[in-house]
Amino acid sequence: MRQWVRAAALVAVTALAACGGGGPRGIVGGSYTGGAVPAFGDTAPHVWKHGHPYNLPVHGVDVSRYQGNVDWHAARRAGVSFAFIKATEGGDHSDPNFRRYWADARAAGVPRGAYHFYYFCRGGAEQAAWFIANVPRERGALPPVLDLEWNHASRNCRHKPSAAEVQREVSAFLSVITQYYGQRPIIYTTVDFYRDTNIRHLNAEFWLRSVADHPRETYPGQRWTFWQYTGTGTAPGFRGNVDLNAFAGNRAQWNMWLGSRMQR
Template sequence: MAYGVLKAAGVLVAAGALGIGGWSFATGWHPAPSQYPLQGLDLGENPGAIEWGTVRARGADFAYLVATSGADRRDPGFEANWAALPEAGLRRGAVHLFSLCQLAADQANAFNAFVPRTADALPVAVDIGFRADCTARPDRAVLVGEVQTFVRMVEAHTRKPVLLRLTKAVEREYQLSGAIDRPVWAIGNLFVPAYAARPWRLWRASDIRRIDGITGPVNWNVVAP
């Protein structure tokens, strides 16, 4: 009886150790720099305090920050983080979270009014996904036209081509990557994504990576070689 209890306890301890080890590996994993030399992160809204120098020392070459969402939301931490990135040696890019419930022209005007045009900035990324605060599902032709309007207006402001960050669910329903000729930022934890109509330019390879300098998980990305 005692032997059986001890054996069961040993199995549980071993399983726990394996679970901890597996989680530690998953949160520390990123694609090999030998295959993808340029790597960096993107952060969601309101990311909190960040030690950008530490982030740079841990291997990040660039960072993308959410600037605006829809036509009426500005990220309160964007300006301070935007200013801090060059000082830390990181290239910087801005993200707009596109709303299916608001006009693209209003969203582009909100973005252009908030994000300055800077020569060192990476191309703007427009993130298109289904969000909890918007249940609208426009016809494909309508959405394609709206995204094209946003792209045209933002590119006139930044003078650089916009990146399309497309979730798999949106791409499956709307096939935006085939309709809008712009570089694609694809999403796929651990596994290389292949759902877009053209090869990806950026790949979000993990949304659970943890690195020094940031509290909580970060989205880790690589640039196509």
């Protein structure tokens, strides 16, 4: 039964992820009107030419220490339906606000998952072990997320691996995390990383960053579950900008997806 529900949820989500929508009804003062979550806004609003996120009904945020103090109850009342919270990066760094956000989001009734920012100077299994050491295995949590983007210009890690190395080490990470949490991680990625590494061949759900156009234009043919559509969003409960994201389906499909992908 669980396998059927999960398959149905993914079919519904991926079918919708290939579709676009009409244009937004209006953009006023850094915000939009007529969208599914009118309390959300954007300090640098974008004109969407090939479909837009605003009328998708399920929206959420991703956060790290830079969000500071968050009023999760206000965020939930305003329409934040999910949150992905930064937990770890590399093999030795953890976000100092993770545990607070993790507990407070749950107390406010916001479904949340943890994400790991990947560095290429450590192996996938080592980074998976670091994530496990910092993120509880908890009933009702969203699947873990692996954040994959180029970071070889950082002062901590200058290595830029080949596509083959990326796929090998990422596969190791996914395998360890899946075994421990009972859910295969979602992969978050950016246009250039996706293009350079062929990670589309990995067995994973995708969360795609596309802040200038619809994902079907920037990632042709790629199915997706989440779309990060702005890094300059605004929402009640957050003092400054926050990343905003949309789920690919409607409310019924969202509830089906939760039923199949929450940790047990």
